[in-house]
Amino acid sequence: MGSHSDDSSAASFVKNPTIKFTKLFINGEFVDSVSGKTFETIDPRTGEVIARIAEGDKEDIDLAVKAARQAFDHGPWPRLSGSERGRIMMKFADLLAEHAEELAALDTIDAGKLFSVGKAVDVPHAVNSLRYYAGAADKVHGKVLKMSRELHGYTLLEPIGVVGHIIPWNFPTTLLFLKISPALAAGCTMVVKPAEQTPLSALYYAHLAKLAGIPDGVLNFVTGFGPTAGAAVSSHMDIDAVSFTGSPEVGRKVMQAAAESNLKVVSLELGGKSPLIIFDDADLDMAAELAILGILFNKGEVCVASSRVYVQEGIYDELVKKLVEKAKAWVVGDPFDPKVQQGPQEEMLIVKDEIFGPVMALAKFKTIEEAIKKANSTRYGLAAGIVTKDLSVANTVSRSVRAGTVWINCYFAFDTDCPFGGYKMSGFGKDYGLEALHKYLHVKSVVTPLYNTPWL
Helix, strand or coil, X not given: CCCCCCHHHHHHHHHCCCCCCCCEEECCEEECCCCCCEEEEECCCXXXXXXXXXXXXXXXXXXXXXXXXXXXXXXXXXXXXXXXXXXXXHHHHHHHHHXXXXXXXXXXXXXXXXXXXXXXXXXXXHHHHHHHHHHHHHHCCCCEECCCCCEEEEEEEEECCEEEEECCCCCCCHHHHHHHHHHHHHCCEEEEECCCCCCHXXXXXXXXXXXXXXXXXXXXXXXXXXXXXXXXXXXXXXXXXXXXXXXXXXXXXXXXXXXXXXXXXEEEECCCCCEEEECCCCCXXXXXXXXXXXXXXXXXXXXXXXXXXXXXXXXXXXXXXXXHHHHHHCCECCCCCCCCXXXXXXXXXXXXXXXXXXXXXXXXXXXXXXXHHHHCCCCEECEEEEECCCHHHHHHHHHXXXXXXXXXXXXXXXXXXXXXXXXXXXXXXXXXXXXXXXXXXXXXXXXXXXXXXXXX
């Protein structure tokens, strides 16, 4: 598949897609699953089959882990200088940028995501993630320690080893590179299990990684299902760390499997029930826009969706009117149409916790204390939003809400330099920022006596 120059050519690609990459990617090669089984990936716009994808399970994960372990223990990637790893990652990023329309189109036909957003936001964000961590790869340094005894001490930062990444379906591109970029910079090798609903772009990224010069065995992709391939990643004795984004129910299983196998390091991002708190002094138009985007963007299939909106009673009625107007004007349709704001909704059960859909719970509050109490009345703690012109209110609430990210007079304001991760049942471990890089590094302490005498 070649790159496309305009939206019409991308639309043409979708009408007659040529899907080249449908097999597992292990040790630098596309291969069939051991069992020979395949599964269908479906276009949510039509319900039609796009392609049949190799269905990996435990045996295939074993092969992928073996390749990753060999690449880590004996291969060049962890032993390259940080600047050399960074150079290869920069080339990888350039290849993503060159194929942005094609990659965005794959996520559109596979996940129903807006093509315009994929091209302008998701793929460029992946490019930025690679470039950010490529720039950090040669800045991984330990510390010289000022010891309290007659000892010389220093620390080394070393790659944690083989990492397993389990990717969700709602942001197949963004979340893939949120995980693999810092792990690559750290010098890790990895096994990636993309969501079974959205395998197409992941396999194309595997192809581009090979073109960029990432050594065989460093990045392995095993498509398949959670209870088989995903469970094998979590429980594998030769995987040193696992990073999972998904539901709390599956997150528990990941933790249990990690504990019962080799006590591997676990990082979990498990969604949320994020509050947006709008005070009386807020700019009403801005508040309404943030509230609508916060729940309807990406069909509401966003871990930080502002699914609980608390409005101070003085502006409640007026804001509700504006929200109704905006909701009625929201355009649902073909995700390739640039006028459309929401593509097809994938089927799902409505549950009492995280609905993961475009459903807003709207409620009044009187005082700042009541707003804080309502905001914290959930098992989750991923994100929160505050809309106010009062700096004191913004500061008070941002320090009182139990959430990993708090946005003031904005929402979905992500940045590669800004750590992201939750409190409570939203999980633990940070993505983005240098905190994510350090998640894939071990700290080793080295100590020697200052004097050449026996030490007790």
